[in-house]
Amino acid sequence: MSIQRIEPAARMSGAVVHGNTVYLAGQVxxxxxxxxxxxxxxxxxxxLLAAAGSNKSKILQTIIYLSDIAYFGEMNAVWxxxxxxxxxxxxxTSEAKLAAPKYKVEFIVTAAI
Known part of the structure; x- marks a missing residue:
């Protein structure tokens, strides 16, 4: 089974497709x-989902990190x-220290194609 890397860079790809599943890098x-x-x-x-041939109706799982769990309600309103x-x-959804202090939220998405 082939692996397709979408927007590959030195550190990571924006998304990776394997079989009928697409895995997105964390999005801030x-x-x-x-x-x-x-x-x-x-x-x-x-x-990124569109680039992989998918869309939000096919999301299987989302993991959300908040730099402060106090943002939970505000994030949920947008979500x-x-x-x-x-x-x-x-x-x-969990509270976590993110990659840079300016980031308040990060979404990690896995979807079907």
Whole structure:
């Protein structure tokens, strides 16, 4: 079974397709607020899923890291307006120290193709 790497770079690929599954690298967004960062990161999720031949209705699992769990409600407001309500994925959310202090949220997505 072949492996397709989407937007490969020295450190990682933006997404990897194996069989009928696509694995996205963690997606963070730009902006000052959690809302702005969520919207930006989820737009990148949409873009990478499309590049792999998938879309948000086919997301199997999402892992969400917040730099502060106090952002949970704000993140959920964006998530709930973005996620396909007919096809919600399995999901986990946790507080974690992210790669840079400016990041407030990171989404890790696995989807079917």
């Amino acid at each position: 967004g730009e902006g000052e607020s959690v809302t702005d960062q969520c919207k930006d990161a989820l737009a990148e999720v949409d873009r 709930e307006s973005w996620v396909d309500p007919a096809n919600p994925p399995a999901r986990a």
